[in-house]
Amino acid sequence: MHADRFDNQMAFDLLARPEHQHLLYGALKAAQVTKYHPQFEDCVTVAHLTWLSAYQNYAPELPANLPDFRKFAFRRIKWRTVDYLRKQTLRTQSQVNLEHALPITIDPMTEQETHWQLTALLTELLVQCRPGERIYLTEFFFRGTDR
Numbered sequence: 001m002h003a004d005r006f007d008n009q010m011a012f013d014l015l016a017r018p019e020h021q022h023l024l025y026g027a028l029k030a031a032q033v034t035k036y037h038p039q040f041e042d043c044v045t046v047a048h049l050t051w052l053s054a055y056q057n058y059a060p061e062l063p064a065n066l067p068d069f070r071k072f073a074f075r076r077i078k079w080r081t082v083d084y085l086r087k088q089t090l091r092t093q094s095q096v097n098l099e100h101a102l103p104i105t106i107d108p109m110t111e112q113e114t115h116w117q118l119t120a121l122l123t124e125l126l127v128q129c130r131p132g133e134r135i136y137l138t139e140f141f142f143r144g145t146d147r
Contacts, residue, residue: 011055014062015048023070024051027077031085039088043081050080 014020024047028034033043054073055062062069122141126134 008052011052012048014055015051020051020070020073023074024048024077027074028081030074030078031081033081033085039085042088043084046081046084047077050077 015024024044028040028043028047031043033040037043051073054069054076058065058069058072060068118141122137125137129137
């Protein structure tokens with residue numbers, strides 16, 4: 001049976017049974033998540049959503065195949081929780097420490113703006129210069145940008 005979104009209440013009614021609550025917290029414990037884990041509440045939320053997903057994606061008829069569904073849900077919850085924690089760890093490791101981020105300035109246009117300003121200034125100066133000064137200014141400007 002594939003439950004549609006209107007069967008979500010049935011999935012959570014099934015989860016409300018004490019034996020299924022034990023299954024959910026047992027799957028979290030199998031994923032090394034106890035109530036003292038810093039992300040315990042997030043993992044419980046992930047487990048509830050994974051239960052719903054397992055309920056919606058379980059093909060055989062329920063409640064006739066309830067024991068098999070319990071095994072299926074347990075594995076899904078455990079591995080989804082492990083995956084969630086792995087992604088959170090990778091995200092935390094890739095974040096820049098705020099103390100190191102303070103001196104970082106993000107201004108990619110600074111060099112481009114400086115170049116535009118110099119080009120505008122050179123254009124204005126070339127109009128006002130005599131021919132010999134134009135040659136000198138042009139050579140100085142181009143030699144300065146080649147360095």
